[in-house]
Amino acid sequence: MSGTEAAAGTPPRHGPAELVTVAEHRRACLDLVQPLAPLEASLLDALGCVLAEDVVATRPLPAFDNSAMDGYAVRVADVAEATPASPVRLPVVADLAAGSAESMRLAPGSAVRIMTGAPVPPNTGAVVPVEWTDGGVASVEVRHCPAEGQHIRRAGEDAAAGVVVVEAGTRLQPRHVAVLAAVGRARVRVRPRPRVVVISTGSEVVEPGQSLGPGQLHDANGFGLTAAALDLGAQAYRVGVVRDDPAELRRTLEDQLVRADVIVTSGGVSAGAYDVVKEVLHRTGSVGFCGVAMQPGMPQGAGTLGEDRTPLLALPGNPVSAFVSFEVFVRPVLRRLLGEDPEAPDPQRPRVRALAAAAWRSPAGKEQYVRARWWRDGDGALRVEPVSGAGSHLVTALARADCLAVVPVGVDGVEVGDEVECVLLGPAA
Ligand code: AMP
Numbered sequence: 001m002s003g004t005e006a007a008a009g010t011p012p013r014h015g016p017a018e019l020v021t022v023a024e025h026r027r028a029c030l031d032l033v034q035p036l037a038p039l040e041a042s043l044l045d046a047l048g049c050v051l052a053e054d055v056v057a058t059r060p061l062p063a064f065d066n067s068a069m070d071g072y073a074v075r076v077a078d079v080a081e082a083t084p085a086s087p088v089r090l091p092v093v094a095d096l097a098a099g100s101a102e103s104m105r106l107a108p109g110s111a112v113r114i115m116t117g118a119p120v121p122p123n124t125g126a127v128v129p130v131e132w133t134d135g136g137v138a139s140v141e142v143r144h145c146p147a148e149g150q151h152i153r154r155a156g157e158d159a160a161a162g163v164v165v166v167e168a169g170t171r172l173q174p175r176h177v178a179v180l181a182a183v184g185r186a187r188v189r190v191r192p193r194p195r196v197v198v199i200s201t202g203s204e205v206v207e208p209g210q211s212l213g214p215g216q217l218h219d220a221n222g223f224g225l226t227a228a229a230l231d232l233g234a235q236a237y238r239v240g241v242v243r244d245d246p247a248e249l250r251r252t253l254e255d256q257l258v259r260a261d262v263i264v265t266s267g268g269v270s271a272g273a274y275d276v277v278k279e280v281l282h283r284t285g286s287v288g289f290c291g292v293a294m295q296p297g298m299p300q301g302a303g304t305l306g307e308d309r310t311p312l313l314a315l316p317g318n319p320v321s322a323f324v325s326f327e328v329f330v331r332p333v334l335r336r337l338l339g340e341d342p343e344a345p346d347p348q349r350p351r352v353r354a355l356a357a358a359a360w361r362s363p364a365g366k367e368q369y370v371r372a373r374w375w376r377d378g379d380g381a382l383r384v385e386p387v388s389g390a391g392s393h394l395v396t397a398l399a400r401a402d403c404l405a406v407v408p409v410g411v412d413g414v415e416v417g418d419e420v421e422c423v424l425l426g427p428a429a
């Protein structure tokens with residue numbers, strides 16, 4: 001069965017013959033979403049969002065010729081002979097501070113005291129920095145001659161009027177926000193942050209901060225997945241844990257639909273009894289379940305819910321499986337909603353090829369994602385090594401990992417020295 005069929009509601013089937021590939025399931029997940037419609041946002045709200053318009057400088061930047069230094073506006077010919085040994089003295093006829101709106105011309109044989117950013121009188125030849133003078137107020141002694149135009153910032157030298165200063169499609173970082181403000185924009189059109197509702201399921205799962213009864217464990221997934229969505233720039237809401245009770249899950253999903261651009265659940269998707277997510281969602285006919293040829297993270301569900309066909313991704317419950325599933329399926333979905341191209345390299349997830357410093361086995365029929373650490377050797381070579389323990393419940397090993405080493409389908413093991421593709425979980429060191 002194809003991933004697309006799975007998303008459209010094909011009944012769940014498990015077993016090696018029916019596994020879909022990672023790429024197929026990712027495609028099925030991506031097919032559920034479109035970039036969110038743009039809206040106007042104030043600049044600071046737009047930080048981290050994808051710009052949905054080309055932003056143009058409507059006037060030259062800077063808007064007027066101005067001084068680059070605290071000093072004196074002069075005509076170069078008047079100070080051509082100035083040296084430290086034989087300075088030239090000029091009368092100071094005015095004082096121009098930044099923000100000054102005074103319109104004046106520089107008379108021959110005079111100087112105007114001027115501060116950084118103040119508009120230079122139109123016939124100024126250059127600005128003599130205060131350090132080249134005696135700093136005089138009524139008159140000034142100039143000890144060096146500036147070059148024509150020196151220390152004057154010209155109107156439009158940063159951007160001419162009409163020039164695009166930030167292109168549509170840019171994920172706005174602080175430096176972009178600065179330039180948007182510099183060209184006078186208070187609001188810009190951006191794709192909004194996707195609203196992601198994260199629901200953990202499992203009658204054994206308890207809120208952190210509460211004491212554990214027999215057979216219980218704390219909700220790692222609700223927090224981990226919500227944090228991952230926030231980290232990616234989404235607006236994420238963690239819903240408290242839902243017990244393995246179909247009615248409770250149905251009620252929770254109905255309640256949450258109104259505020260979700262996408263719903264992410266964890267747990268209850270495998271083949272056991274009490275697999276409540278599969279039980280409830282399978283009946284809707286619009287969410288399909290399948291086995292994906294990957295380790296960890298084989299059981300997956302995807303589809304839509306409700307009148308608005310809200311996309312829903314159902315991830316397995318083991319914390320490592322849930323985390324890897326987020327990386328492999330939820331991340332691209334959120335990137336598309338945000339307005340990024342999910343097929344383009346992910347700036348937050350650089351990839352490197354590293355040499356295995358240890359050997360490990362891999363199931364040949366599955367794409368394997370191994371929690372690993374990478375480093376640069378003294379000889380400059382990149383190396384990678386799994387962190388101890390392959391079990392999908394080993395969440396502390398996940399925390400120690402700084403990359404996922406990806407072993408492709410068809411490979412049953414990695415030998416020392418083999419080159420392995422690694423997805424870095426943070427910025428490259
Ligand atoms: P399930 O997919 O519901 O069968 O869960 C698989 C395993 O993951 C079980 O051992 C669950 O106890 C565990 N698990 C499920 N949900 C969570 C969660 N939110 N946090 C931590 N562990 C979980």
Ligand code: MG
Nearest residue numbers: 202267268317
């Ligand atoms: Mg469960």
